[in-house]
Amino acid sequence: MASLPQDGLKHLAEATGLSVSTVSRVLSGKAAAYRISTDTQERVMRAARQQGIVVNEVARGLRLRTTQTIGLIIPDVSNPFFASLARHIEHLARAKGYSVLLADSQENVEVEAESVKLMRSRRVDGLVVAPVGISGDHLHQTGSENWPLVLLDRVPTGYAGPCVTSDNRQASKAAVQHFLEQGHRHIVCLQGLPASSANQQRVLGYQQALQEARVPVNAKLVIGHDYAIETGRSAVHELFSQSNPRPTAIMALGNLIALGALQALRHLKLKVPDDVSLISFDEQPWAELVDPPLTTLSQPVEKMAETAMDLLFQQLARTPLNSHKQEILLPVTLIQRASVAPLAGSNRIRLTERTPLRKRLR
Amino acid sequence: MASLPQDGLKHLAEATGLSVSTVSRVLSGKAAAYRISTDTQERVMRAARQQGIVVNEVARGLRLRTTQTIGLIIPDVSNPFFASLARHIEHLARAKGYSVLLADSQENVEVEAESVKLMRSRRVDGLVVAPVGISGDHLHQTGSENWPLVLLDRVPTGYAGPCVTSDNRQASKAAVQHFLEQGHRHIVCLQGLPASSANQQRVLGYQQALQEARVPVNAKLVIGHDYAIETGRSAVHELFSQSNPRPTAIMALGNLIALGALQALRHLKLKVPDDVSLISFDEQPWAELVDPPLTTLSQPVEKMAETAMDLLFQQLARTPLNSHKQEILLPVTLIQRASVAPLAGSNRIRLTERTPLRKRLR
DNA sequence: GTGAAAGCGCTAACAC
DNA sequence: GTGTTAGCGCTTTCAC
Numbered sequence: 001m002a003s004l005p006q007d008g009l010k011h012l013a014e015a016t017g018l019s020v021s022t023v024s025r026v027l028s029g030k031a032a033a034y035r036i037s038t039d040t041q042e043r044v045m046r047a048a049r050q051q052g053i054v055v056n057e058v059a060r061g062l063r064l065r066t067t068q069t070i071g072l073i074i075p076d077v078s079n080p081f082f083a084s085l086a087r088h089i090e091h092l093a094r095a096k097g098y099s100v101l102l103a104d105s106q107e108n109v110e111v112e113a114e115s116v117k118l119m120r121s122r123r124v125d126g127l128v129v130a131p132v133g134i135s136g137d138h139l140h141q142t143g144s145e146n147w148p149l150v151l152l153d154r155v156p157t158g159y160a161g162p163c164v165t166s167d168n169r170q171a172s173k174a175a176v177q178h179f180l181e182q183g184h185r186h187i188v189c190l191q192g193l194p195a196s197s198a199n200q201q202r203v204l205g206y207q208q209a210l211q212e213a214r215v216p217v218n219a220k221l222v223i224g225h226d227y228a229i230e231t232g233r234s235a236v237h238e239l240f241s242q243s244n245p246r247p248t249a250i251m252a253l254g255n256l257i258a259l260g261a262l263q264a265l266r267h268l269k270l271k272v273p274d275d276v277s278l279i280s281f282d283e284q285p286w287a288e289l290v291d292p293p294l295t296t297l298s299q300p301v302e303k304m305a306e307t308a309m310d311l312l313f314q315q316l317a318r319t320p321l322n323s324h325k326q327e328i329l330l331p332v333t334l335i336q337r338a339s340v341a342p343l344a345g346s347n348r349i350r351l352t353e354r355t356p357l358r359k360r361l362r
Numbered sequence: 363m364a365s366l367p368q369d370g371l372k373h374l375a376e377a378t379g380l381s382v383s384t385v386s387r388v389l390s391g392k393a394a395a396y397r398i399s400t401d402t403q404e405r406v407m408r409a410a411r412q413q414g415i416v417v418n419e420v421a422r423g424l425r426l427r428t429t430q431t432i433g434l435i436i437p438d439v440s441n442p443f444f445a446s447l448a449r450h451i452e453h454l455a456r457a458k459g460y461s462v463l464l465a466d467s468q469e470n471v472e473v474e475a476e477s478v479k480l481m482r483s484r485r486v487d488g489l490v491v492a493p494v495g496i497s498g499d500h501l502h503q504t505g506s507e508n509w510p511l512v513l514l515d516r517v518p519t520g521y522a523g524p525c526v527t528s529d530n531r532q533a534s535k536a537a538v539q540h541f542l543e544q545g546h547r548h549i550v551c552l553q554g555l556p557a558s559s560a561n562q563q564r565v566l567g568y569q570q571a572l573q574e575a576r577v578p579v580n581a582k583l584v585i586g587h588d589y590a591i592e593t594g595r596s597a598v599h600e601l602f603s604q605s606n607p608r609p610t611a612i613m614a615l616g617n618l619i620a621l622g623a624l625q626a627l628r629h630l631k632l633k634v635p636d637d638v639s640l641i642s643f644d645e646q647p648w649a650e651l652v653d654p655p656l657t658t659l660s661q662p663v664e665k666m667a668e669t670a671m672d673l674l675f676q677q678l679a680r681t682p683l684n685s686h687k688q689e690i691l692l693p694v695t696l697i698q699r700a701s702v703a704p705l706a707g708s709n710r711i712r713l714t715e716r717t718p719l720r721k722r723l724r
Numbered sequence: 725g726t727g728a729a730a731g732c733g734c735t736a737a738c739a740c
Numbered sequence: 741g742t743g744t745t746a747g748c749g750c751t752t753t754c755a756c
Contacts, residue, residue, distance in 0.1 A: 008732095008733055008734085009733070009734070010733075010734095018742080018743090019742065019743045019744080020733090020734080020735090020743090021735080021736085021742070021743060021744080021745095022741085022742055022743075024733095024734065024735060024736090025735090025736095025742090028734095028735080030735095034741070034742080035741060036741065036742080037741065037742095040741080040742085054479060054482055054483040055483055055733085055734075056424075056483065056485060056732090056733050056734070057483045057484045057485065057734095058420050058423045058424050058429060058484065058485050058732095058733085058734095059424050059732070059733035059734040059735095059748090060733080060734055060735080061420045061734090061748095062418075062420050062421050062424050062732090062733080062734075062748050062749065062750085063733080063734045063735050063736090063747080063748050064734085064735070064748085065748075067420060069463075069484075072464075076449070077439070077445055077448050077449045077452065078442070078445045078446045078448075078449040080440070080442060080445070083439055083440045083442070083445035083448075084440045086439050086440075086445075086464075087438070087439045087440040087466055090439065090464060090465065090466045091466065091468075094465070099463055099465070099480065099484065100463070100464050100465075101431075101461055101462070101463055101464070102434075102448070102452060102462050102463070102464040103452065103456075103461070103462075104449055104452045104453065106453075117416060118461065120416055121416040121417055121418065121419045122419045122420065122431075122461065123418060123419065123420050229647055256647065259647050259648055259651060262651050263650070263651060266651070284648075285591055285618065285621050286621055286646075286648040286651075286652060288625070289621060289624050289625060289628070289648075289652045289653065290648060290651045290652050290653065291651065291652065291653030291654075292653075369749080370748095370749055370750085371749070371750070372749075372750095380726080380727090381726065381727045381728080382727090382728095382749090382750080382751095383726070383727060383728080383729095383751080383752080384725085384726055384727075386749095386750065386751060386752090387726090387751090387752095390750095390751080392751095396725070396726085397725060398725065398726080399725065399726095402725080402726085417749085417750075418748090418749055418750070419750095420748095420749085420750090421732090421748070421749035421750040421751095422749080422750055422751080423732095423750090424732050424733065424734085424748090424749080424750075425731080425732050425749080425750045425751050425752090426732085426750085426751070427732075
């Protein structure tokens, strides 16, 4: 912190001829409670404004044992899904007087663990994290027992604390069922980070849909290793330039993956949806503008952020959480556009609606 | 900050039978400088790990007068351009041991001013801000004289401090020249936030290109009021559903605006590029996948972030900045794809390259 | 090699 | 209504 020219209540006290306590009281809005005279209040305020003095929140934080800061740890801020989450969280935090300390874990467990530790040493009042891995151990280090924490979007298996996700399993299951209804049987699943719970749930939904329809599950059709655009691109290249019989549908478990898949498909001169159908997880502004307009699974991003912050604020307020509401699952919507077609030779008719169909799942 | 079960060096001191000073010295890596015995070091480290004690950075910050935190204020984290900037900045900050405190100013000057004040009171060591307005007054409040600050992407007129932007004027000028070469004369300029310097430079470039080509500048063709998707949509609707003669080309001064324009065009059943050509500011992963692949102006996002952080770190290190390098202008690249066609009846041929042409501007 | 003590800028008893 | 004072948890001079 730069050493400010005029720093502190002490200085203000001298300038106004009052004591630090008094100055402190008016500056922290306790004037009424202490019945400080209007005159005094004015004097302090004016001096503060004139000399550009703002109270030192770090000293305040030390004394008050609160930083009015929440930590936000996400795997990739540049992924529009997380960027959007981050934005809503920042707004909600600010509305309650909290600032947000941001860490991008780069989909890397070590970086994440490091960030958690850092945030703890910086004494953030609470933490919301979209964890990378399937183990949540590093989230609960020794000594961090009742430290306000809520997990978002992804939840390690066996995690018992408060968390909010969308219904990933149900969503991808419904999408795959949609494919099945259109006659598809060879459906690729372009997965994201295999270690992330969201991905696991999505893959599970994919498998369940197949099993329930008595369609054999081919492990080779689940492919990919992270949520990056490149993963979609290379997986599609690999799968569609050789394999036989060629898959007829692709379930992309993330918006960037879908983009990569689209690129590869175009490169391979495969038409969507004529040659292959495609559904993407995550709705984005560009989804209806790409060629063809994409059928997507839309997560309730804003609702997710709100719910997470609710859960966090409840903890901050030391309100015991209703134990039965700790794990919150939000419904996903299937938005049907033009990237899915009935399998050639199947008896289904192609969807021709002008306006997209929205189907709330569950 | 939650009151941690075991807090502080004091506790560790008792546990190890040493003094706080010693414990402090080893925990802050000063063991060597003070010739602390290896045995003692071990003892402290082990105890710290066992009891899960992390030093209280806020107390440390108070004492050291540094928070190892930089503030980042941007107008909209969910805009992919800023999200990307934010990500790079977070990485660069972390690499140097800094955390980042994030504020989203929502393209609102008051929120921005409020955030600056907040960051100052929280004693961030430095600030990087992409300012909303054309006045930079609130960035330099009384008492914040030599407080490390660098402006990013946008610079208020007359601002003298360190800042980095891309060459907005030159970029949009080149884009408009490209339109002109293809025979277009009625070129719409879909602007972003009129008060932002980036927008002003872009509009200026647009005007200059027209003037130099002796094409009359029609003020009615500059339309829009912010960088949102809705602005592109409504402006296009307004302009293309009635005006006569209908414009034949659109310069969109932001990626979301372009998306909105594309939506509206599709809705009006106008084909790109046959009926109207389009160029978008900001390159995005989806740009080559929308229909048609978009010709874009690609800003050097990573380079911008790096440069800004360089400038900031120089200030943090109290290295006097080379005064002639304080205002840094980075070149933009024109990526030609398929959204621009020669005007029907003009004697130009349509660009048919398979791979996009990249033209570095300036 | 290690300890004692002062103080970073603030708040909250406790006085009056 | 306002002032005095004792810390919050850390670093660092000075002592030994």
